[in-house]
Amino acid sequence: MKIHEYQAKEILKKYNIPIQEGYAIENSADIDSTIKKVQADFNCEAVIVKAQIHAGGRGKGGGVKYCPTFEDAQGAANTILGMNLITHQTGPEGKMVNKILITEALDIEKEYYFAITFDRSKNSDVFIVSSEGGVDIEEVAENNPDQIIKAWIDDSPNALESAVKEIITSLSLEEFENVEQMFKDLYKCYLESDCSLLEINPLVSTTSNEIIALDAKVDIDSNSLFRHPEIAAYHDKSEEDPLELKAAEYGLNYIKLDGNVGCMVNGAGLAMATMDIVKHCGGEPANFLDVGGAANVETIKNGFKIILSDKNVKSILINIFGGIVRCDRVANGVIQAVKELDLDVVVVVRLQGTNAKLAKKILDESDIELISAETINEAATKAVEMIK
Amino acid sequence: MSILLNKNTNILVQGITGSEGSFHAEQMMEYGSKVVCGVTPGKGGHTATIKKLPVFNSIDEAKKEFQIDATVIFVPPRFAAKAIIEAIEARVELIVCISEGIPARDMVTVKNMLDKSSSTLIGPNCPGLITAEESKIGITPGFICKKGSVGILSRSGTLTYEAIDQVVNVGLGITTAVGIGGDPVIGSSMIDILKHFQNDDDTKGIVMIGEIGGNMENDAARWVKENLSKPVVSFIAGQTAPKGKRMGHAGAIISEGSETAEAKIKILKECGISVANTVSEIGVTMKTLIG
Numbered sequence: 045m046k047i048h049e050y051q052a053k054e055i056l057k058k059y060n061i062p063i064q065e066g067y068a069i070e071n072s073a074d075i076d077s078t079i080k081k082v083q084a085d086f087n088c089e090a091v092i093v094k095a096q097i098h099a100g101g102r103g104k105g106g107g108v109k110y111c112p113t114f115e116d117a118q119g120a121a122n123t124i125l126g127m128n129l130i131t132h133q134t135g136p137e138g139k140m141v142n143k144i145l146i147t148e149a150l151d152i153e154k155e156y157y158f159a160i161t162f163d164r165s166k167n168s169d170v171f172i173v174s175s176e177g178g179v180d181i182e183e184v185a186e187n188n189p190d191q192i193i194k195a196w197i198d199d200s201p202n203a204l205e206s207a208v209k210e211i212i213t214s215l216s217l218e219e220f221e222n223v224e225q226m227f228k229d230l231y232k233c234y235l236e237s238d239c240s241l242l243e244i245n246p247l248v249s250t251t252s253n254e255i256i257a258l259d260a261k262v263d264i265d266s267n268s269l270f271r272h273p274e275i276a277a278y279h280d281k282s283e284e285d286p287l288e289l290k291a292a293e294y295g296l297n298y299i300k301l302d303g304n305v306g307c308m309v310n311g312a313g314l315a316m317a318t319m320d321i322v323k324h325c326g327g328e329p330a331n332f333l334d335v336g337g338a339a340n341v342e343t344i345k346n347g348f349k350i351i352l353s354d355k356n357v358k359s360i361l362i363n364i365f366g367g368i369v370r371c372d373r374v375a376n377g378v379i380q381a382v383k384e385l386d387l388d389v390v391v392v393v394r395l396q397g398t399n400a401k402l403a404k405k406i407l408d409e410s411d412i413e414l415i416s417a418e419t420i421n422e423a424a425t426k427a428v429e430m431i432k
Numbered sequence: 433m434s435i436l437l438n439k440n441t442n443i444l445v446q447g448i449t450g451s452e453g454s455f456h457a458e459q460m461m462e463y464g465s466k467v468v469c470g471v472t473p474g475k476g477g478h479t480a481t482i483k484k485l486p487v488f489n490s491i492d493e494a495k496k497e498f499q500i501d502a503t504v505i506f507v508p509p510r511f512a513a514k515a516i517i518e519a520i521e522a523r524v525e526l527i528v529c530i531s532e533g534i535p536a537r538d539m540v541t542v543k544n545m546l547d548k549s550s551s552t553l554i555g556p557n558c559p560g561l562i563t564a565e566e567s568k569i570g571i572t573p574g575f576i577c578k579k580g581s582v583g584i585l586s587r588s589g590t591l592t593y594e595a596i597d598q599v600v601n602v603g604l605g606i607t608t609a610v611g612i613g614g615d616p617v618i619g620s621s622m623i624d625i626l627k628h629f630q631n632d633d634d635t636k637g638i639v640m641i642g643e644i645g646g647n648m649e650n651d652a653a654r655w656v657k658e659n660l661s662k663p664v665v666s667f668i669a670g671q672t673a674p675k676g677k678r679m680g681h682a683g684a685i686i687s688e689g690s691e692t693a694e695a696k697i698k699i700l701k702e703c704g705i706s707v708a709n710t711v712s713e714i715g716v717t718m719k720t721l722i723g
Contacts (some may be wrong), residue, residue: 063652064440064515076583096502120555124507133676141437162536162540162616162617164616164646164647164648164683165646165647165648165651167540167543167544167617199544211722217643230433235537238535238537238538239538257592265535265536265537267533267536267682268511268535268536268537268681270510271510271535297680298675299677301672301674309590310590310641311585311588311589311590311591311680312588312614312679312680312681312684313586313588313589313590313591313614313643313656313669313680313681313684314588314591314594314669315642315675315679315680316643316669316670316679316680316712317591317669317710317711318670318673319672319673319711320669320671320693320710320711321668321711321712322672323671323672324709324710329672330675332677332679334680365594365597366573367573367576367590367592367593369571393442396594397573397576397593397597398573398575400688416551417714420594420710420711420712421710421712
């Protein structure tokens with residue numbers, strides 16, 4: 045689960061990590077009073093106004109503004125709150141800014157990149173740091189790979205100690221007080237909050253010789269939310285695709301794509317493979333949709349509803365491998381759902397597994413317009429050809 | 433011959449009193465699996481039985497009365513890591529975890545324990561494994577399997593079934609099919625399973641199904657090139673998956689260039705592995721190699 049910068053900073057603060065302080069708001073009526081409060085509480089004239097959306101590249105997109113005066117801040121806050129922010133991570137349609145964070149401005153000496161994540165191949169957490177902070181780290185990785193330092197934390201007794209020493213040396217931060225403890229606290233925060241990523245870009249040193257987290261990006265392992273109710277409450281539904289949210293309510297796993305061939309499949313791997321074969325046959329998949337192991341009338345009906353909410357969809361390819369669930373039951377479910385929903389798109393059905401032959405007979409003999417297919421290849425070809 | 437599992441494997445079911453556990457215990461027995469007992473903490477006792485199987489409070493209790501070669505775990509995700517650890521501590525040789533949604537942090541702890549033990553873990557978030565016409569542990573539909581010469585390993589459940597079905601339909605049949613799971617942290621890697629197939633004389637060819645995310649397929653490809661003497665057919669799902677979006681499985685998300693389907697397919701081919709262009713071509717591709 046993704047959370048906002050201001051929420052990530054709230055978590056960091058609990059672990060005594062020095063952060064760039066500020067307040068988040070969502071109503072424009074609160075802009076003036078909040079700017080004044082930031083100026084008073086943190087003893088500064090200049091402030092920064094930062095759009096709070098779940099995407100990077102906010103600065104380049106115009107979502108982060110340095111404001112030397114109250115009036116500048118007023119103007120920037122009114123512009124950014126409610127704007128449609130387009131960054132390289134939002135896609136061309138952009139994202140509505142529903143919240144802004146107004147923070148103190150700091151006198152920055154140097155910017156660093158800092159992250160902790162999990163390295164699957166080593167079954168270890170890893171610190172990733174660079175003295176080229178504040179920029180797109182992927183560009184640094186591409187152009188200056190030597191500038192990126194990794195230090196792994198395996199389960200040996202002194203792993204954390206030595207990894208922390210390694211990153212301090214590589215960033216030449218030895219002169220700063222408490223920096224060792226700060227990195228240890230960051231790791232503690234990462235572990236205890238079940239983060240899949242904790243990224244600070246930039247981590248800065250200031251002219252008054254402090255190390256401060258200017259930004260914070262934290263992703264939480266969704267599987268762990270049951271033990272973090274306070275983090276689960278950070279979930280911002282306005283950041284998610286409404287169709288994907290609706291699908292989640294139905295217990296379906298749906299991701300919208302840009303094509304016009306809707307896909308309804310059981311199992312994530314088979315769902316991806318089905319999208320791939322649609323593309324291979326010259327079509328474009330409209331979505332990823334995994335209806336899960338138990339494909340019954342209800343899940344199929346809900347799947348249709350979700351797919352058809354996307355107006356680009358011209359045909360629907362249903363690909364179910366019936367294991368424990370028998371195909372004849374799935375076939376009857378498809379027929380019932382099509383009748384009840386009064387569909388006006390091409391529906392191609394391929395059922396394989398237990399009672400597949402019986403299922404095909406049921407589909408072929410039904411009085412509704414369905415196209416049945418035996419192999420995935422045949423099904424995908426039909427779903428693509430029928431709408432050309 | 434087969435790998436990891438045969439008709440004589442004595443199987444225990446953890447979470448046997450739950451609806452999934454009891455349903456699949458019965459399905460497994462119908463297939464011929466030698467399920468000997470179950471465990472549910474707090475529900476065991478002298479008279480407790482389900483599907484005529486005795487139920488114990490712990491694996492240690494069960495081991496006093498039965499020889500246990502393997503355990504299969506059907507418990508809710510928040511308790512699943514604890515169940516795996518219990519099995520490791522009870523020195524069960526083969527542990528299969530079906531449960532989906534276990535926190536990654538819990539699995540890191542499990543994996544570290546596992547590395548210091550003699551147990552093998554398959555999963556989590558997987559369909560388990562099946563040795564054709566002998567035994568199955570987990571939820572793979574048994575009726576699609578016929579005995580033959582192809583070993584199957586896969587990160588995805590329904591793609592495992594699809595591969596079995598195609599390999600059987602082209603007339604080859606399977607030895608053992610193993611679903612290793614779709615999570616970022618899993619007990620057995622592709623290489624771990626390939627090593628078993630390498631040593632199994634009945635396995636003449638191997639189907640290896642991967643997907644986007646992680647680098648396991650890339651590591652496996654390089655291992656195959658260096659070590660494996662049997663033909664491998666591979667398929668990678670997710671060629672049309674967008675970057676940064678989690679495609680159902682917790683492990684199926686692209687975060688680096690080497691984790692895309694395109695990059696994996698390139699590496700597999702460079703290592704001499706036949707890659708099926710589409711999911712439909714897995715069976716026929718294997719047929720051309722060992723048919």
